[in-house]
Amino acid sequence: MARIQGRVQETVPPLTYPPLVIDLDGTLLRSDLLMETAMAFVRSKPLQVLNVLGWLFKGKAALKEGLALATEIDVSVLPYDSQIIELILAEKATGRMIVLATASHISLAERIAEHLRLFDLVLASNTHRNLSGNHKRDLLVAHYGEGGFDYIGNSKDDLPIWKVSRQAYVVNPDPGVESRVQAMARVEPTLRTHTASLRDWRKAMRMHQWLKNALIFVPLLASHRLAQLELMRDGVFAFLCFGVCASSVYILNDLLDLGDDRHHKSKRDRPFASGQLSIKAGLILVPALLLTAFGSALLLLPWQFSAVMAAYYGLTLAYSLKLKRLMAWDVIVLAMLYTARIIAGVAAFNLTLTFWILAFSMFIFLSLAMVKRYAELRDARTREVNTVARGRGYYPGDLDMIASLGASSGYLAVMVLALYIQDANTTSLYVTPHVIWLACPLLLFWVTRVWMLTHRGQMNEDPVVFAIRDRTSQLIGAVFLLMFWIAA
Incomplete structure (x- = not known):
């Protein structure tokens, strides 16, 4: 008009x-x-x-x-x-x-x-x-x-x-x-409402999660061989290969979880869920990253490392397709995926996998996997959601049980550390092994603090990444390592 x-x-x-x-x-x-x-x-x-x-x-x-x-x-x-x-x-x-x-x-x-x-x-x-x-x-x-x-x-x-x-x-x-x-039609000015950036690809690859791969160096630290430059070089190669492999897994997981992620308050902003990156581009990148990771690993590292990485990939795929929606199995598999990084380090450095490292890592990482689930369910309860968590096998009413199981698992890791100190092989590795006892209260404090922060709703990221970034955790970790250095 x-x-x-x-x-x-x-x-x-x-x-x-x-x-x-x-x-x-x-x-x-x-x-x-x-x-x-x-x-x-x-x-x-x-x-x-x-x-x-x-x-x-x-x-x-x-x-x-x-x-x-x-x-x-x-x-x-x-x-x-x-x-x-x-x-x-x-x-x-x-x-x-x-x-x-x-x-x-x-x-x-x-x-x-x-x-x-x-x-x-x-x-x-x-x-x-x-x-x-x-x-x-x-x-x-x-x-x-x-x-x-x-x-x-x-x-x-x-x-x-x-x-x-x-x-x-x-x-x-x-x-x-x-x-x-x-060249063929009368065209209005082109509309560009969104463009993919390098930041979007870094976010999709979860490169901040590569911090978890520092676990690869744990066997080298435990064997007192950090000073060997050749092994450190292999560790860097292993770190990068595992990171590229993990990024392939993360992208595939995001592509499979599009529906669930879009119902999550923060995951809905992930590049694929938000449409910032195309599904087709993700499907191209998944095998490209996988081939890069395994090709480099086979060229630069012992074949056993590639075998561990393949097991990690297969377990992660099973987790994405089915296991993440099964109560209890999901957190056990998460703990195994964390532990796989330590086993990969053992393979990369041609070391022997000890009972103590395996037992300690399974208990501590099971505790941290429970932290992750507790944080998700606490958020659901805050939003007054009473049904089963989307894409999970838990109800918000399971919070108390998860907290009990998770904290207990963390304290069991402390007990494994205490038993390790008393082992005869340990005493042969250290000049004054009794000094390591001071690491036990430090670990007790850290496990308790993590669970208290989670209970208060202050755990908003992957607990392993939190541990690496958190100033208090960094200080506790430094003192923890200092105790082992003094003992040696």
Whole structure:
């Protein structure tokens, strides 16, 4: 409607515009529903992965339908692009018809449309038709004619549609798309609502978690051989290889946990859950990191180190797919994954794995795994969630039992340390082994402090990473090592 001196002139009829057609994957949605459903299927039904090949053999439409109907995707937490939604709302306010035209399956498209309540019409793939590229172009032309609609998209599959549209809108284009569409259609300025940065990739790889790999050096420290430069060099190689391998695991775990992460107050901001990084890019990086880690390890370190790393990867994969949702098994496996780093150090340095290191590490890391679960459940109870924790096998009511088991495990680690001091082999390693007794109250204090902080809701990160970053823990660790140095 026209405005004259700030007032609406009712006698002038409203302007009419052609329909605005919106693509979904990579445009309105900062993700791809085919990839989303594929990851959800692998996570929920890993033993039925061969079904995917059967659907794919029947065609892409059958694949999309099979995955869409076999998985549960919560459309309310998908990473929608807020700027595109604002654009749609502005156009809708003018009375313009808004159409969702997507290659995703109709069942998902309709649920998204019902959730957002922005669209007058939904066009999507079904059993017999994959609504992408030329198929989408033909359907839109049949509805509105050539030049009878404006189209918002992002990929090379949208090029045929832009060619017959009145106006082209390009959003976060794939490489090479922007120049090609400019040569064939009338284009609005390209919208870049988000770009992946190096910081996003560092966050996805969880490089801060590489601090855990310092555990690789524990066997070298325990054997009093830190001064041997050749072994220290091997330790650095092992640290880096294990870090790259762990990053591959972290990315795969994030891809499998997209649904759960989006319901978590902090994990929903992870690069893949938020749509800052694409699932496709993650799937490329996972094997690339894995090959780099194992290729380097086989070239630079004893084969036993690679064997331990392979066991770590396999156990982590089992944890991501199933074990993390089983009560008790999840924390035991977490403790084993921490301990695997120490075993990897033993393999890298060609040392002997002692009973004392194995027993101590299992108890102390079981305690820290319990800390991690306690912190998650405490947060759920604070939010008055009384059902089973999403993606876990615990209820908020299990808090007291977890605290009891976790603190007990930590104190058992102290008892193992005390028994180690009395072992005959220990006395042969140290000049004054009785000095190590002073390390016991230090460890008792640290375990107690960690659990008290967790009980108070002040444990907001991985407890091992917390221990490495926390000033008090650093001081206790330094004095702890000092006791062993004096004893030696």
